[in-house]
Amino acid sequence: MIPLSWYLIFSTALFCVGLFGVLARKNAIGILMGVELMLNAVNLNLLAFWSYLYAAQMNGLVFVAIVFITASAEVAVGLALIISVYRCRRIVVADEMTELRG
Amino acid sequence: MLNDWLYIGIFAGISIFLPAAAITIAGILGPRKPDLLKNSIYECGIETVGTTWVQFKAQYYVYTLVFLIFDVETILLYPWAVAYHQMLLFGVIEGVIFILILLGGLLYTWRKGALEWV
Amino acid sequence: MNFLYDPVGFLAEWLRGLLSTWGIPDVWITFMLFLVGAGLLATGAMVLVVFLIWGERKVIGRVQDRFGPNRVGPWGIFQTFADLLKIFTKEYITPTGVDIVSYNLAPILAVASVLMVWAVIPFSITFYGTDFNAAVLYIMAVGSIGEVGVVMAGWGSNNKYAMLAAFRAVAQLISYEVPMVLSLVLPVMFAGSMSLVGIVQSQPVWNIFLAPLGAIVFLISSIAEVGRAPFDLTESESELVAGFNIEYSGLKFGMFYVADFLHAFTISLLFATFFLGGWQGPGAAQFPFLGFVYYVLKTGCVYFLTVLMRAALPRFRIDQMMDLNWKFLTPLSLVLVMLSALVYKILPKNMVFLQVIVMVVLNVLVYVVADWLLNYYEKRNPRPAVVNELRPMARFPYAVAQSSSVSKKAREG
Amino acid sequence: MAVIQIVFILVAVVTIISAGMVVSVRSMVHAALWLVLALLGVAALFALLQVRFFPVVQVLVYIGAIATLIIVAVMLTRQVMQDVGSQLNSNWWLAAFVSVTLFIGMVWALSNWPGMMTTTRAVPPGGEDIVAFGKALTDPAGFVIPFEVASVLLLGALIGAIFLATERKEKQG
Numbered sequence: 001m002i003p004l005s006w007y008l009i010f011s012t013a014l015f016c017v018g019l020f021g022v023l024a025r026k027n028a029i030g031i032l033m034g035v036e037l038m039l040n041a042v043n044l045n046l047l048a049f050w051s052y053l054y055a056a057q058m059n060g061l062v063f064v065a066i067v068f069i070t071a072s073a074e075v076a077v078g079l080a081l082i083i084s085v086y087r088c089r090r091i092v093v094a095d096e097m098t099e100l101r102g
Numbered sequence: 103m104l105n106d107w108l109y110i111g112i113f114a115g116i117s118i119f120l121p122a123a124a125i126t127i128a129g130i131l132g133p134r135k136p137d138l139l140k141n142s143i144y145e146c147g148i149e150t151v152g153t154t155w156v157q158f159k160a161q162y163y164v165y166t167l168v169f170l171i172f173d174v175e176t177i178l179l180y181p182w183a184v185a186y187h188q189m190l191l192f193g194v195i196e197g198v199i200f201i202l203i204l205l206g207g208l209l210y211t212w213r214k215g216a217l218e219w220v
Numbered sequence: 221m222n223f224l225y226d227p228v229g230f231l232a233e234w235l236r237g238l239l240s241t242w243g244i245p246d247v248w249i250t251f252m253l254f255l256v257g258a259g260l261l262a263t264g265a266m267v268l269v270v271f272l273i274w275g276e277r278k279v280i281g282r283v284q285d286r287f288g289p290n291r292v293g294p295w296g297i298f299q300t301f302a303d304l305l306k307i308f309t310k311e312y313i314t315p316t317g318v319d320i321v322s323y324n325l326a327p328i329l330a331v332a333s334v335l336m337v338w339a340v341i342p343f344s345i346t347f348y349g350t351d352f353n354a355a356v357l358y359i360m361a362v363g364s365i366g367e368v369g370v371v372m373a374g375w376g377s378n379n380k381y382a383m384l385a386a387f388r389a390v391a392q393l394i395s396y397e398v399p400m401v402l403s404l405v406l407p408v409m410f411a412g413s414m415s416l417v418g419i420v421q422s423q424p425v426w427n428i429f430l431a432p433l434g435a436i437v438f439l440i441s442s443i444a445e446v447g448r449a450p451f452d453l454t455e456s457e458s459e460l461v462a463g464f465n466i467e468y469s470g471l472k473f474g475m476f477y478v479a480d481f482l483h484a485f486t487i488s489l490l491f492a493t494f495f496l497g498g499w500q501g502p503g504a505a506q507f508p509f510l511g512f513v514y515y516v517l518k519t520g521c522v523y524f525l526t527v528l529m530r531a532a533l534p535r536f537r538i539d540q541m542m543d544l545n546w547k548f549l550t551p552l553s554l555v556l557v558m559l560s561a562l563v564y565k566i567l568p569k570n571m572v573f574l575q576v577i578v579m580v581v582l583n584v585l586v587y588v589v590a591d592w593l594l595n596y597y598e599k600r601n602p603r604p605a606v607v608n609e610l611r612p613m614a615r616f617p618y619a620v621a622q623s624s625s626v627s628k629k630a631r632e633g
Numbered sequence: 634m635a636v637i638q639i640v641f642i643l644v645a646v647v648t649i650i651s652a653g654m655v656v657s658v659r660s661m662v663h664a665a666l667w668l669v670l671a672l673l674g675v676a677a678l679f680a681l682l683q684v685r686f687f688p689v690v691q692v693l694v695y696i697g698a699i700a701t702l703i704i705v706a707v708m709l710t711r712q713v714m715q716d717v718g719s720q721l722n723s724n725w726w727l728a729a730f731v732s733v734t735l736f737i738g739m740v741w742a743l744s745n746w747p748g749m750m751t752t753t754r755a756v757p758p759g760g761e762d763i764v765a766f767g768k769a770l771t772d773p774a775g776f777v778i779p780f781e782v783a784s785v786l787l788l789g790a791l792i793g794a795i796f797l798a799t800e801r802k803e804k805q806g
Contacts, residue, residue, distance in 0.1 A: 113261075113262065121332065122328050125324075125328070125471050127308065132470060162391055165394065186412060201558050
């Protein structure tokens with residue numbers, strides 16, 4: 001059988017890959033993709049803990065469902081922001097979005 | 103144990119294999135004589151102009167957005183529907199409120215004029 | 221004798237016994253049985269398409285007052301085999317600048333996404349791939365892989381028209397997924413289960429009597445998912461050259477064609493499962509084979525209906541299609557789910573007749589109110605009327621000359 | 634080594650590689666398609682946890698809706714980004730350093746935890762109980778508040794995103 005540690009190490013790796021994407025990508029949509037990878041890693045972690053240790057309770061499942069919903073809300077609003085900025089300024093590169101710089 | 107996932111995995115493998123095999127066999131049977139003119143892009147009989155990446159309307163984005171919201175709602179709506187028979191009237195009313203809030207979102211989008219194709 | 225009652229279960233048991241006498245461990249026997257079963261089912265589905273194409277051409281031919289294929293074999297039944305032979309020996313023309321992986325993966329995904337639905341469909345009481353307890357959502361999920369296939373086809377072809385058509389197709393597919401998901405909440409709710417086996421078993425009374433409007437919404441939106449007439453905007457020759465598959469040739473195009481026909485039959489299967497009671501019928505529980513016959517008959521009727529709709533109805537315009545979805549079907553199915561859930565909960569559990577009558581009345585009421593609302597808003601904001609006179613381009617100079625000559629003739633006559 | 638372990642390792646390797654392609658490939662459309670593969674891999678790993686509902690939902694929501702939304706957004710904003718030059722900013726080595734350090738640190742922290750090598754599953758063989766999940770969602774002593782708040786969250790996201798995404802013609806004079 002698969003030990004819990006495999007799932008944990010895998011989701012850590014996926015989280016770190018996503019983190020690299022968030023930190024290193026220039027394109028704002030690329031950054032959002034990195035966030036999606038991180039959220040997936042978190043979800044996998046939650047579901048693994050639920051499945052191995054706490055399957056009698058429903059907390060884990062509800063948490064996973066809420067993470068799904070939050071992720072989709074985040075993507076919807078985030079992409080809408082990017083498109084809105086793109087429409088005004090014609091840029092999608094996060095480094096160049098400097099309107100609010102003091 | 104994982105029997106149904108095993109079956110679905112096997113079925114997925116076969117349903118990818120069948121069309122792939124058919125396409126490969128046809129590729130072996132058919133002739134292969136490419137030339138420059140034959141391989142050019144077909145666009146109604148005129149030469150292609152510019153890149154393929156023409157700008158799209160934002161309307162596509164809006165439809166996808168509304169779809170995303172209604173698709174995500176299935177995560178909570180389907181478990182609610184499955185548990186329907188074991189639920190008191192209170193639970194059913196909870197689900198109805200859930201749907202009403204989403205209906206409100208749809209009506210807002212409608213009033214905002216975001217559902218018009220033009 | 222056992223064989224006649226239940227051929228599939230009998231053969232599976234026989235094969236399992238045979239393999240276990242050879243000393244193969246149980247896990248591998250299961251694996252091999254699954255492999256054989258899935259292989260036979262998927263191949264059967266692909267072979268079925270050959271006959272579907274023939275049947276559809278025959279029916280549409282009759283509708284249009286022709287014979288349809290009638291030369292090759294009796295009633296032209298081997299016509300599709302001849303076509304198959306031809307398409308297998310065609311050349312693949314790969315245009316320059318395509319994205320090789322996306323371009324070649326797209327037709328495979330198109331077929332696979334439809335074929336995978338067959339894994340969970342119960343054909344009779346013992347004859348089903350697997351009893352998967354999230355099957356309804358599985359069907360929707362598999363459909364969404366098809367959307368990715370469409371995007372890959374459009375984007376990989378390096379062609380503006382393919383790209384535009386792919387995005388219109390995606391807009392159509394995702395839009396109609398919403399009322400489809402919502403109308404499927406109703407059978408799931410009545411059955412208290414998401415597995416198709418459970419949904420069929422819960423239907424001594426067919427769901428279509430409990431949710432007629434839901435059934436209609438499901439039928440319309442699933443026809444739109446397939447993308448046949450009247451929703452064939454994805455491959456409208458007159459608007460988008462040919463659709464997202466314009467740059468495909470030979471059997472790669474053929475695979476999109478196969479996927480189209482198979483999808484149309486699959487939605488008929490699903491409609492029969494969700495709303496017409498699947499294999500349920502008199503005596504079906506005792507004789508599984510009889511259940512299979514019932515199921516095929518029901519599916520055939522639904523498929524015949526979709527073919528007739530294809531033959532009879534003109535194509536929607538894209539804005540009309542989107543309006544139909546977002547401004548009619550989606551709110552309607554949301555309201556329907558709410559009201560059905562409330563009313564069905566209040567009704568007494570064991571009085572089936574009362575339940576059916578009340579639910580039918582409820583559905584009719586919902587439809588009448590929706591129709592009244594439509595007419596009301598139609599009257600309040602009348603759509604811009606089509607101008608009755610000839611438009612300038614059509615009038616000058618040909619039409620002017622003609623109309624004046626006609627009027628002259630009329631005066632002379 | 635059991636067959637299921639080999640399957641896990643294969644799926645995990647494919648997922649990590651495609652996740653790596655998502656964050657490093659130059660063309661954004663390719664990145665989105667790699668994202669689809671990575672999400673599919675995560676769905677397969679969900680399936681190996683003996684659950685039924687969530688792998689399907691993962692495919693339905695993430696691939697069917699979120700990935701499609703991302704692809705549409707990429708297409709909408711594509712004209713300026715012709716995907717030339719490096720798609721990583723100048724501090725990418727710092728980002729790589731942070732990620733690798735975090736990975737090593739987290740694995741080290743996890744390895745000290747005694748529950749790491751649990752192999753027994755608490756989940757029943759038939760998968761999660763969707764009926765119990767649904768009942769818990771509407772149970773007043775359970776998760777009614779998250780259930781309703783989720784719909785309000787979706788409503789808020791819809792309103793906000795529609796407000797941002799629709800063109801305001803009166804302001805573009």
